[in-house]
Amino acid sequence: MNNYIVLDLEWNQSAGGKEDTVEHFPFEIIEIGAVKLDESLQEVGEFRRLIKPKVYTELHEKILEVTHMDEVLLLKEGTDFKVAFQEFLQWCGKDAVYCTWGSMDLTELQRNCSYYGIPNPFPKPLLYYDLQKLYSLLYGDGKDRLSLDLAVFEMGIMEERPFHRALDDAHYTGRIMHKMDFEKVKEYWSTDYYRLPENREEEVYLVFPEYSKYISRPFATKQDAIGDKTVTDLICCKCNRMLRKKIRWFSVNQKFYTALGCCPVHGNVKGKIRLRRSDEGQVYVVKTMKLVGEEEIGEIFKKKEEAKKKRVEKTKVRKQNKKKGAQPLS
Structure with missing residues (x-):
């Protein structure tokens, strides 16, 4: 039995621009959000962790603008990335099938693991479902990529929950996956390129x-x-x-x-x-x-x-x- 893990991440970057960016580590994860779907694509669980930044401790102005995250709360209550990641893997369970909106989340998750010296636990090659791509295959031209909020609006599944926070975006992505004709595009796996x-x-x-x-x-x-x-x-x-x-x-x-x-x-x-x-x-x-x-x-x-x-x-x-x-x- 597969566990569909619909994942979304929020990350920070150097507030000082490229000059202060650490090589091979452009984004530091500050929030992990995910929902678990059963084989009928019903939501059966959720996971959320705030992560205390250690590299880019000042939130970039764009991150503040988009996420409306409380910088003081993040530094005070955020969990260590290593702890949060291990808790996430344990919550995912065996036979996890990862699903994301777009192609960056799993790459950045592995890049953060590499930076903190965590052995990569994912299979190689890492196959996953890019639901943004699948949505385009079903309802668009297969090339254009729609933003999550517009897709939610098109499908008529808008709730009072905000966008641009990890768990909320994961929840919306899971709802799209449930409502779309997933069986029709189930064969179209995506491949993560972080480990070649x-x-x-x-x-x-x-x-x-x-x-x-x-x-x-x-x-x-x-x-x-x-x-x-x-x-x-x-x-x-x-x-x-x-x-x-x-x-x-x-x-x-x-x-x-x-x-x-x-x-x-x-x-x-x-x-x-x-x-x-x-x-x-x-x-x-x-x-x-x-x-x-x-x-x-x-x-x-x-x-x-x-x-x-x-x-x-x-x-x-x-x-x-x-x-x-x-x-x-x-």
Whole structure:
């Protein structure tokens, strides 16, 4: 039997800005809130802890404005993070399935654990439900992400409880999960990227109804990542067949790479590579592959031509600059 743990966090940051921010620790958790849902998605328990900040002891003005948190009360009654986290894990119980609104909470929870030297208790890879994404898949275009308060308003489940406090936001998120057609999107897990695969054997390959996702191990440079065959392989998201590329990998902005392949059984497959950086500055790849129709194929060809024009223009500018630099002094 699964315990659905709907989690929300509030965190503080340096009141002095980036100059006073601790490296690899931009946000310090000051409140944990969660509700527990049973298999019928009914709320059966709740958890809340205030956490006394030790690093960023002065609340940032934006945090004060949004949460209306009492700074004096937080410092007086807040619990030590290590204690609060262990109590949270014990409350979650076994077979916990984590659910959040957005993709940051579990990442920051693990980052706080790392800072305080707490062994990471979560499975690897850490799969969870991003209910903000699932809401968009059900009621939007699958890309735009709606804020929690607007989603609550749209679903007609507004209560007198405020927003932007951990337990209240967790409660609202749980109510959305209960009211949405969760079974319809239950297969669309999200993956947390805080702990990356350490080697090729740990690399992640997930298959969803309409697309597949691959998460690579870290590479030292972008060139190393793009030069790896597994990264650039294009595979059918339906039958796992290696595909011949109709359009080889290209990029318009050096952050996203696109390719087009053709499966003899399932048709055209678009590949998209996103390059990301880990906390340690290494590069890893998130690659998605999905079936596409004629309209999207046209967009891919259009973007390829755009990339080609940009390359030609850069080459022209480089040659002109080289020519100017070679001119003798008068």
